[in-house]
Amino acid sequence: MSCTGDIGQVQRRLLERVTVLANDRVAEGVGLVVFEAPRVARSVRPGQFVHLRIAEGADFILRRPFSVHRAQGERLEILYQVLGVGTRALSLAEHGDVMDLIGPLGHGWEMPEGTSHALLVCGGLGAAPMGMLATELAEKGVAVTVAQGAPTAERLVARELLADVARRHEIATDDGSAGTHGFVTALVKPLIAGDRPDVVYVCGPEAMQRIVAGQASAAGVDCQVSLERLMGCGIGACLSCVVSTVQGQKRACVDGPVFRADEVLWKSAEIPPQR
Amino acid sequence: MSCTGDIGQVQRRLLERVTVLANDRVAEGVGLVVFEAPRVARSVRPGQFVHLRIAEGADFILRRPFSVHRAQGERLEILYQVLGVGTRALSLAEHGDVMDLIGPLGHGWEMPEGTSHALLVCGGLGAAPMGMLATELAEKGVAVTVAQGAPTAERLVARELLADVARRHEIATDDGSAGTHGFVTALVKPLIAGDRPDVVYVCGPEAMQRIVAGQASAAGVDCQVSLERLMGCGIGACLSCVVSTVQGQKRACVDGPVFRADEVLWKSAEIPPQR
Amino acid sequence: MSQTVDMRVRLGALELRNPVMPASGTFASGREYADFVALERLGAIVTKGVSLHPWAGNASPRMAETASGMLNSIGLQNQGVEAFCEDDLAWLATHDVPVIVNVSGHSVAEYVAVAERLETESAVSALEVNISCPNVDEGGMAFGTSCPAAAEVTRAVRAVTCKPLIVKLSPNVTDIAEIARAVEAEGADVISLINTLLGMAIDTDTFRPKLARVVGGLSGPAVKPVAVRMVWQVASAVHVPIIGMGGIMTTEDAVEFMLAGATAVAVGTANFVDPIATVHIAEGLEAFCRERGIERVAKLTGAVKL
Amino acid sequence: MSQTVDMRVRLGALELRNPVMPASGTFASGREYADFVALERLGAIVTKGVSLHPWAGNASPRMAETASGMLNSIGLQNQGVEAFCEDDLAWLATHDVPVIVNVSGHSVAEYVAVAERLETESAVSALEVNISCPNVDEGGMAFGTSCPAAAEVTRAVRAVTCKPLIVKLSPNVTDIAEIARAVEAEGADVISLINTLLGMAIDTDTFRPKLARVVGGLSGPAVKPVAVRMVWQVASAVHVPIIGMGGIMTTEDAVEFMLAGATAVAVGTANFVDPIATVHIAEGLEAFCRERGIERVAKLTGAVKL
Numbered sequence A, B: 001m002s003c004t005g006d007i008g009q010v011q012r013r014l015l016e017r018v019t020v021l022a023n024d025r026v027a028e029g030v031g032l033v034v035f036e037a038p039r040v041a042r043s044v045r046p047g048q049f050v051h052l053r054i055a056e057g058a059d060f061i062l063r064r065p066f067s068v069h070r071a072q073g074e075r076l077e078i079l080y081q082v083l084g085v086g087t088r089a090l091s092l093a094e095h096g097d098v099m100d101l102i103g104p105l106g107h108g109w110e111m112p113e114g115t116s117h118a119l120l121v122c123g124g125l126g127a128a129p130m131g132m133l134a135t136e137l138a139e140k141g142v143a144v145t146v147a148q149g150a151p152t153a154e155r156l157v158a159r160e161l162l163a164d165v166a167r168r169h170e171i172a173t174d175d176g177s178a179g180t181h182g183f184v185t186a187l188v189k190p191l192i193a194g195d196r197p198d199v200v201y202v203c204g205p206e207a208m209q210r211i212v213a214g215q216a217s218a219a220g221v222d223c224q225v226s227l228e229r230l231m232g233c234g235i236g237a238c239l240s241c242v243v244s245t246v247q248g249q250k251r252a253c254v255d256g257p258v259f260r261a262d263e264v265l266w267k268s269a270e271i272p273p274q275r
Numbered sequence C, D: 001m002s003q004t005v006d007m008r009v010r011l012g013a014l015e016l017r018n019p020v021m022p023a024s025g026t027f028a029s030g031r032e033y034a035d036f037v038a039l040e041r042l043g044a045i046v047t048k049g050v051s052l053h054p055w056a057g058n059a060s061p062r063m064a065e066t067a068s069g070m071l072n073s074i075g076l077q078n079q080g081v082e083a084f085c086e087d088d089l090a091w092l093a094t095h096d097v098p099v100i101v102n103v104s105g106h107s108v109a110e111y112v113a114v115a116e117r118l119e120t121e122s123a124v125s126a127l128e129v130n131i132s133c134p135n136v137d138e139g140g141m142a143f144g145t146s147c148p149a150a151a152e153v154t155r156a157v158r159a160v161t162c163k164p165l166i167v168k169l170s171p172n173v174t175d176i177a178e179i180a181r182a183v184e185a186e187g188a189d190v191i192s193l194i195n196t197l198l199g200m201a202i203d204t205d206t207f208r209p210k211l212a213r214v215v216g217g218l219s220g221p222a223v224k225p226v227a228v229r230m231v232w233q234v235a236s237a238v239h240v241p242i243i244g245m246g247g248i249m250t251t252e253d254a255v256e257f258m259l260a261g262a263t264a265v266a267v268g269t270a271n272f273v274d275p276i277a278t279v280h281i282a283e284g285l286e287a288f289c290r291e292r293g294i295e296r297v298a299k300l301t302g303a304v305k306l
């Protein structure tokens, strides 16, 4: 089966100076930045990420990892949530600003040969790495169903993009301002039962990913999850980003961020929301 | 005699948010920044300085002290040389940027009653604190002679301003590209002998100030110097900025930066240029 | 959401109206900050180091900036305790705020002499014995880096003062908890930490040390992780209250020290960046508690969840 | 202005083509950086810590960012010396660069066992014994914070290896010079410092420590003044060459360490910021010397003007 992971291994990582082409607020506390990044944009695969140096001379020194939301020609898009000092600085970047990033990084989504139907489940910013995936699956003629959740309708980031490429796009919001009232996890079981997807792709809060992984395995469907860890180097050297798996500790930055759900030993610390 | 020093004591120090109105390169590595600083601009006296917070969230945290070059209405001007991280950041400030500063700070130039003739001697950026002084002396009807030195003609900062207000404006450049070829210190003796000024005001490299102070005392003329020290607080608390004087150690930020030359115990470390 | 927050904290016999005070040597005796800070808004004033005789301090340059921090080698320049009492203390006495006098000495006898001189001064609320200054040749840090020496100074000063006794520790040690236990055993009522980390910087243009004294004390945000760790270690080792400091710039920084075990906090280098920092942090702490329904700021002390 | 600069430096029997190497644990075994750095451009490669048996390391989160620095509590996760030799070392052997293996252990016996296993590996140019890791419960820093323990490990490893022996010191001590003298006396050929400063950070939203292990090691520009000071103190105390590290991000930082007394320098956290940092600094050092007419980089060592 074709696997961006394998590609990830032979793929050359680049340190590229990139220029901000646009940086717009797309929702409360969420921005979409578009970089001119010719070399990385051309080689990145769905589910991979870049390690971005947002500022120099600042009191924070480390890079910040971001999934690639979309890559078109020389344009590379990142969908980001403003959380702290780095993403706040990123939100202030303007057209023409120059930064540098390392990429493409990590093991992306695997697309098993002969997949005819895929279910994409995302919560909140989990939609970020789904953009490239949904587009490429659709181009390959795979039927794409998207189950998307968010706190409010306004926070359904990349909603249009996903709606365009998906054959079916189900929505759940915590406040009921769009789609079903409740968590996206409630949509998954019926969708698996109804559409019998060949594979389920998940990204979002770890507790949510864990629940969906459980639902998929219960239904005997392949499932891939995209996990976040605090990252230092982003290229496999520092061991900051380990994920516990059945084959022992793996590095989210090279062996992930996408893992086969059945490999992951979920953090017992993470108690899934009670419902 | 009237003395901004006394004023300095009763004068209230302010922490003011200021807006950059203009920031232009005036010579190789020298910039002139104009702030809208209504409260400080109105109360500052010649020879006083402000303690400027150039950046927040940067890897350097301390303020930077700058003499006030000119103050007109709500406008406050600083003439700065790009030396390191702070002044480099300052040189990138644009119209509309907001910073904050503490001021007015320190003991400025004293203008003895009945002064009819003053000699201002400055080297390089030492011209910065001379702008306000020359202007105010001229307004008071004091005859102003300026002896200005710089490495090259281009580096004669504030040359026009000083030429305008001075009755006489003598120049020396290290490379002879303007005025006398040599150091400004060579101009001083004849000017003192010729014009018999009531007071000599000096600012520039400490070695140069020391030489001029010697020339003035040899001629029995009052002399005031403006000394620079690395500063922490800028308001008299941290004792980073001490200057050795005949009355013991004084703080450049409150007892100075302007001192009576005959009070200063010059750093023996500082060897005056041989000539 | 509780409306008012009880901001009072207790340092042994000393009650403060809030946990925030300036760190010694960064606030002089408060007078220089009077244009910016109403001293009554602070939990206490901590004076710069006071010695028996006047000290001239070290040669210039006395400071150098470093990444997210600064080095200083002031060297405890001060007028001596007599002049301090006549001048600064008399001025402070006219303000309604507890005064903590930072005491320094070259020898145990000098520490004792300063403490004795201050004992009769009603304006002095407490003594902070600085056994951790890296910027003096004899005394200073030497007393703070060995248990016997730290114990000896504490015992000697304890013997001559009935005022609350704060001992300020040096971070330049292998085992801070051991030193803390030693001074607690000798009667320290409160422990404050950290003083500065010994550091050095060299100008690569001139090849000269940036400080005339070659080495100096590192302070500011750069040292905060070390300071929080030491406060946590000391809090686990002793029963006396702790004044935590080292790189506090914001309300969250102050909260971090209290969670680690500090009862009160001191703000040093931040005063140079923002002369109103102490008041901002005191107000910020109150808001932090109010927003979270914490009715007493003291509940933050040691509240880290392990 | 001399045209070419002699960039070679000597660490005892080991000659390096230039003074710049990665700091252990920040560069893995070099393979991860191969896309960015031609290993042959570096003075040496320093591997991550290698132990006798595989170590799982600590729980996540294992890192937290701090002002101009970072905390880590990786805990020396590694495959053990056997797997290291088969895998990383075999790969490194195909490159023309000296390999310094960083050795860790829970006990003196484990340090010795690792050293013995590596003794026969011709691809290993030198051993760096890490007696200063703050992130393991037994061993690690405990050996680096007491003279007898530091001496014991050094003596034991010295007895089983003829390779150049580097001992890496912990900055979390009262007197770094004393430890340095102790390991020099037991036969250390080279001393490297500093390892990380023990630190802690607390999330003020969750009240939880930012590291699962609660405390971790502080690195990056924040620690540079402490590191430079300690290199200067050790250089004044011993005769063996020193590898200086702690917050080196730029060429000037590297120069500062050499002026303080280091013969070579190691670049750690900077690799995470700029994966090409080591090469940039090696090239920068050469340019720095050329511009100043310094014909041998080794002349910078200890050249600080006091």
Ligand SMILES: Cc1cc2nc3c(=O)[nH]c(=O)nc-3n(C[C@H](O)[C@H](O)[C@H](O)COP(=O)(O)OP(=O)(O)OC[C@H]3O[C@@H](n4cnc5c(N)ncnc54)[C@H](O)[C@@H]3O)c2cc1C
Binding pocket: A049, A064, A065, A066, A067, A068, A078, A079, A080, A081, A082, A083, A084, A085, A086, A087, A088, A125, A128, A129, A227, A228, A229, A230, A231, A257, D065, D203
């Ligand atoms: C492989 C990967 C892909 C990612 N893709 C995206 C993306 O497409 N869009 C996006 O908005 N974010 C993404 N993230 C998360 C992003 O890296 C962090 O939100 C960012 O680094 C926060 O930086 P900051 O300086 O703003 O926050 P900080 O000031 O560093 O931290 C602020 C708060 O956020 C928490 N935090 C920091 N990093 C993470 C993290 N990695 N995961 C969870 N919490 C964190 C901190 O613990 C702290 O509580 C990704 C992370 C990884 C590892």
Ligand SMILES: Cc1cc2nc3c(=O)[nH]c(=O)nc-3n(C[C@H](O)[C@H](O)[C@H](O)COP(=O)(O)OP(=O)(O)OC[C@H]3O[C@@H](n4cnc5c(N)ncnc54)[C@H](O)[C@@H]3O)c2cc1C
Binding pocket: B049, B064, B065, B066, B067, B068, B078, B079, B080, B081, B082, B083, B084, B085, B086, B087, B088, B125, B128, B129, B227, B228, B229, B230, B231, B257, C065, C203
């Ligand atoms: C009372 C006073 C008034 C001043 N007025 C002016 C002015 O009107 N215009 C102007 O350009 N500068 C003035 N200065 C000097 C100015 O404060 C420094 O140049 C500035 O702080 C340098 O900051 P930086 O971050 O760019 O340099 P840094 O990165 O801090 O230092 C770069 C180099 O400059 C040296 N340096 C830093 N501060 C000083 C200083 N105060 N004196 C001498 N060398 C220093 C450092 O040692 C270092 O070698 C004044 C200083 C004082 C004390």
Ligand SMILES: Cc1cc2nc3c(=O)[nH]c(=O)nc-3n(C[C@H](O)[C@H](O)[C@H](O)COP(=O)(O)O)c2cc1C
Binding pocket: B232, B238, C023, C024, C025, C026, C048, C049, C072, C074, C076, C102, C130, C133, C168, C194, C195, C196, C218, C219, C220, C221, C223, C245, C246, C247, C248, C266, C267, C268, C269, C270
């Ligand atoms: C300029 C300066 C002077 C200081 N003087 C003293 C002093 O006299 N006595 C003392 O105990 N600590 C002194 N300190 C240490 C501070 O009180 C404080 O312990 C240290 O700076 C850490 O806090 P900070 O990071 O908030 O500055 C001084 C610190 C600075 C920066």
Ligand SMILES: Cc1cc2nc3c(=O)[nH]c(=O)nc-3n(C[C@H](O)[C@H](O)[C@H](O)COP(=O)(O)O)c2cc1C
Binding pocket: A232, A238, D023, D024, D025, D026, D048, D049, D072, D074, D076, D102, D130, D133, D168, D194, D195, D196, D218, D219, D220, D221, D223, D245, D246, D247, D248, D266, D267, D268, D269, D270
């Ligand atoms: C993520 C990380 C892992 C480290 N692992 C090791 C190690 O295995 N062995 C060791 O001796 N030092 C280790 N160190 C310490 C570094 O080698 C170095 O001594 C320290 O980080 C200071 O240098 P720096 O500020 O340039 O990073 C590690 C440091 C970091 C940041």
Ligand code: FES
Binding pocket: A230, A231, A232, A233, A234, A235, A236, A237, A238, A239, A240, A241, A242, A251, A252, A253, A254
């Ligand atoms: S972030 Fe360094 S190994 Fe993954």
Ligand code: FES
Binding pocket: B230, B231, B232, B233, B234, B235, B236, B237, B238, B239, B240, B241, B242, B251, B252, B253, B254
């Ligand atoms: S700068 Fe602090 S006393 Fe002068």
